Amino acid sequence: MPQRLDVNDPLFPHAFQALLGMKRETTDEVNDAVRAILDDVRLRGDAAVIDYTTRFDHMTIGADGLTIGADEVDAAVASCPRHLIDSLEVAADRIRAYHARLVPQDMDYTDDTGVRLGARWRPVAAAGIYVPGSQAAYPSSVLMNAVPARVAGVKRIAMVVPTPGGVLNPLVLAAARICGVDEIYRIGGAQAIAALAYGTETVAPVDKIVGPGNAYVAAAKRQVFGTVGIDMIAGPSEILVVADAHNDPRWIAADLMSQAEHDSAAQSILITDDAAYADRVAAAVDELLSRLPRGAIARQSWSENGAIIVTDDLMQTAPLIDSIAPEHLELAVTDPDALAARVSNAGAIFLGRYTPEAIGDYVAGPNHVLPTARSARYSSGLSVLDFMKRSSLIACDENSLRVIGGHAISLAEAEGLGAHALSVAIRLDVSGD
Amino acid sequence: MPQRLDVNDPLFPHAFQALLGMKRETTDEVNDAVRAILDDVRLRGDAAVIDYTTRFDHMTIGADGLTIGADEVDAAVASCPRHLIDSLEVAADRIRAYHARLVPQDMDYTDDTGVRLGARWRPVAAAGIYVPGSQAAYPSSVLMNAVPARVAGVKRIAMVVPTPGGVLNPLVLAAARICGVDEIYRIGGAQAIAALAYGTETVAPVDKIVGPGNAYVAAAKRQVFGTVGIDMIAGPSEILVVADAHNDPRWIAADLMSQAEHDSAAQSILITDDAAYADRVAAAVDELLSRLPRGAIARQSWSENGAIIVTDDLMQTAPLIDSIAPEHLELAVTDPDALAARVSNAGAIFLGRYTPEAIGDYVAGPNHVLPTARSARYSSGLSVLDFMKRSSLIACDENSLRVIGGHAISLAEAEGLGAHALSVAIRLDVSGD
Structure with missing residues (x-):
């Protein structure tokens, strides 16, 4: 009870x-095991990934077997009942429509001092999507991760999904096809996170890794954070x-x-x-x-x-x-x-x-990848924002620099940062230079 | 050269x-040292914070000395040249104006199937702001961290700043005053991050910790991520x-x-x-x-x-x-x-x-806390978004649930999730129940 x-x-x-x-x-002992796997994949690349896949997923593959090709996806799609493909397409359409409304607006304006300011959003260049295998190989998770990436404008999406014993839900591949994800690897666990973060001979490194997984995947994501971005620890x-x-x-x-x-x-x-x-x-x-x-x-x-x-x-x-x-x-x-x-x-x-x-x-339509373990106190569900980053824009001309530059000089001098102060002053001819 | x-x-x-x-x-050996400090503060609270402050900041304080009170801030503000207070106020105003434009819009709409959908942004309840001490005790960093939190609507802001040898730049306290930050602790390093994340007798825990720091602070932020949110590893x-x-x-x-x-x-x-x-x-x-x-x-x-x-x-x-x-x-x-x-x-x-x-x-106006070490590939500068989180909203009535519910039932059944399917079907009277 x-x-x-x-x-x-x-x-x-x-x-x-x-x-x-x-x-x-429990992740205490998991962390050490994960650290060893990450180091090994960074050092040995594909060979390490293959070893761990053999050990953990009980399957023998060569480097050429790491990739799930278009033929295999075709066959999987053909094996899926039509009504389920239809439902996946309805789901993808609705997820797309909702997330399109979350795409942030750029801004670019000139304020009353003549300083031009802006914020510009761009997609990450390459995203890695982790799709859990075995008991949680859910096609819906493929949609929830890949559709927002597509809506954000991510050009390269690399998907990893473990296939324990060689078994994979064909609907997972059908979902990938619906999202236009055609770079797919049959790997999982910490070794897949390592491959996405550091790259191997077969897998080019990505900029951001998203998607839920077990304790090993969570620990691996935490450890590669900084080398790549991650969404959250699910x-x-x-x-x-x-x-x-x-x-x-x-x-x-x-x-x-x-x-x-x-x-x-x-x-x-x-x-x-x-x-x-x-x-x-x-x-x-x-x-x-x-x-x-x-x-x-x-x-x-x-x-x-x-x-x-x-x-x-x-x-x-x-x-x-x-x-x-x-x-x-x-x-x-x-x-x-x-x-x-x-x-x-x-x-x-x-x-x-x-x-x-x-x-x-x-x-x-909204995402089902959501903050767990009380992290909704400070974080949000997966969205297009996880696949984009913002650059701020600043442009002064001589006049506007003159309007606000004096304050920058004063504060830089107060902070003891002489080159900061000089870089403004020298442009305004107010320094001793 | x-x-x-x-x-x-x-x-x-x-x-x-x-x-x-x-x-x-280099952070390898730093990680172990930081882990010990975090564990100790979690276990012993204020006593541990005081011990580390004595050791690392070379100053003797009691628990009642951890807090920087209003009197001390008053005195600091009074000691600052007026023109620097003015410059800080101009800076704060400009940072506020820029960040106000970055506040995300809520949305709430009903789509053509009759499903109501939305996204709602709320501030985190409590934010901790780390301000580096010693060679990098910059009042400008106080503004850059605290103003966006205020603009986001954060009710409680707790600031920590180490004061090695008891020395603190009075402009740091003046900047805190300008931002309305009145909860300030004279602590730093991993012990300050631990206090903010886990709480002590003196410091109530926060939901999110932001602000740059040295390698120890960065390692500590990484390790407490999950217990609290963090902005980035600077x-x-x-x-x-x-x-x-x-x-x-x-x-x-x-x-x-x-x-x-x-x-x-x-x-x-x-x-x-x-x-x-x-x-x-x-x-x-x-x-x-x-x-x-x-x-x-x-x-x-x-x-x-x-x-x-x-x-x-x-x-x-x-x-x-x-x-x-x-x-x-x-x-x-x-x-x-x-x-x-x-x-x-x-x-x-x-x-x-x-x-x-x-x-x-x-x-x-834009933030000076920005992604370093190539992380601009996937992350953004500090902004109001770091102090807010989004809840998605979904509302169906019987009719709209009937329009889209069948697809949910199909996909749930395909994923082997019987209760998921049932929770929709039972409301539509389409199950065997």
Whole structure:
């Protein structure tokens, strides 16, 4: 059974802090293993990548087998049911439309001192996309990573996806095809991150690596940060559902389990204002767990990491929500907008009783790569902004430099930076030069 | 003398790659030292912070001395020359005006399927600002970090600044006052980063830490990333000046030295199309070095890390510039806009002969905290965006869920995620439930 917390329990603050502090990942020994893999790939290139792929993915490949070619993608696409290709295309179109609205505007203006100022956004030249394999080889993740990169204008997209035992979901390749991603490598883990960051004989290095992965991938991304950019350190998935007693408990149970079924380390939390309703949801979860294909995973997640919090007034829960800073926040209440307006920290907010979180995982349009582990306090879901960077522009002429330059000279001298001061003064003929 | 490279030298590609690969930081042994400090502060709080401050900053303080109070700020402000306060205020106003234009717009719209979608930006609740002490205790850095946080709407800003030997530039406190920053601690190094990330008895934890620092600060920021957000890993400063022979060589020499004087690890590079002009700039640098207050530092930077690249046609240098991905790019050429349009990777671009880099360090308006060490390939200067995060908004009603829900069900089933599929189907009465 999940934890049960009541805000009126004198011990609630303690229990809530313990819930916030729950560690659902262990990365200590992982870091050392990852460091060795990164160093080895940097040193030995393809040979190291092949060794680790043999060891971890239980498959024998040569350097010419690292690449997944167009023929293989053709065959995969041909093997996919037409209705699923259609659904992927609808999803890609909707993700494209949403992300196109997030493309930042350049600016270029001259202010009242005559100084011309601007900001100019450009795409990164090359992006690497990590697509998890095995239990999480999701075609939807390909779309969520590759479409924003395309919308941003990234010219080169290199995708890596491990194929343990040589097995790969053909829909993953179909999704890549739909996004126009044609540079694909059958590698994963820290060795794939290393190949993207440092380059090998086969894989040219990229400028930025995005995409979720397991603890090894997360550790590898953290370690190569600086050599390349990364999006975020993704942890296990989370959902916080705020639901009043007017919801069908089976709907809410399905929503809670839709995160729990991802991973036994996932976390599903319900906040409700009705203890009897909490019981009905818990019962509906139990009933559902016996029928789910991934019921064992979901059951473990729910019993180990799940929580039900009973409170007095759902409209007063914003501080709790902000402390949890959930990846997914579902507001199944009568006035979801009023509650949403009070909330600051959430990766994505699902408003109302007819907006299950899963709709955002596939076809709503916004990204499903979202900040986990309370990082919604300071970070955002993946978007075109992750594939672009901004240069500021400054242009003075002699007149405008004269208007503002004196302040620069004063401050530079106060900071003891003589060349800074001189570089302005010499242009204005106000120095001793 | 700095390196001299000629694009027509057959060995140029090799020499240029070596220039790009130059490591100007060593952090290997630093990482272990930093890890120990972080662990100690997490465990012992204020006591550990005080111990490290005693050891590294050579000063004895108690827990009540960690905070710099309003009285101390008052006294510092009173001791500053009025014209410098004025210059700081002009700078703050200009930084505020520029960054206000970078505040992202929220969006909220309903698409043609009836699905309501949005994106909502909110400030982080608490930001920590690291201000370097000793040789780099710059009031301008306070403005560049704190003003964007204020413009973003951050409610709590906690500033840390080490005061080695008890010494602090009063202008740093004056700058904090101008930005309305009144929570200030006299601590620095990894111990200050730890205090901001984990909290101590005196320092409440923040959500995001920004600001440049030395190798220890950079390593500490990297290690606490995930517990809190960070802006970037700032390395030594860099400038790339592209200048034709029509520039006064003394102007260009001053610009090159304005980065070199920051730090012996700083890097100044000149690209010009005239070998004789390159000689004139080099001679002007030599003449200047003998007169600069920080000439010894600048001389070491220039001789160890500086470079002059002679090329045929400055308008063809964009690929070189993009490979260098400089923090500061100065285009002292006849048509700077035409060249800038070809460049993708640069933290800030200074257009034309009358725009020395130093004007951007103080009063132009854009930020002077910019990506170093080639990270302009994938990242941007500090801005309001670093102090905000975006939540996506999704709202379906029964009708719009029916329009797009079928695709979500299909894809969820194809991914083997039964609860995902069910959470949509159950609301549409299309499941067996």
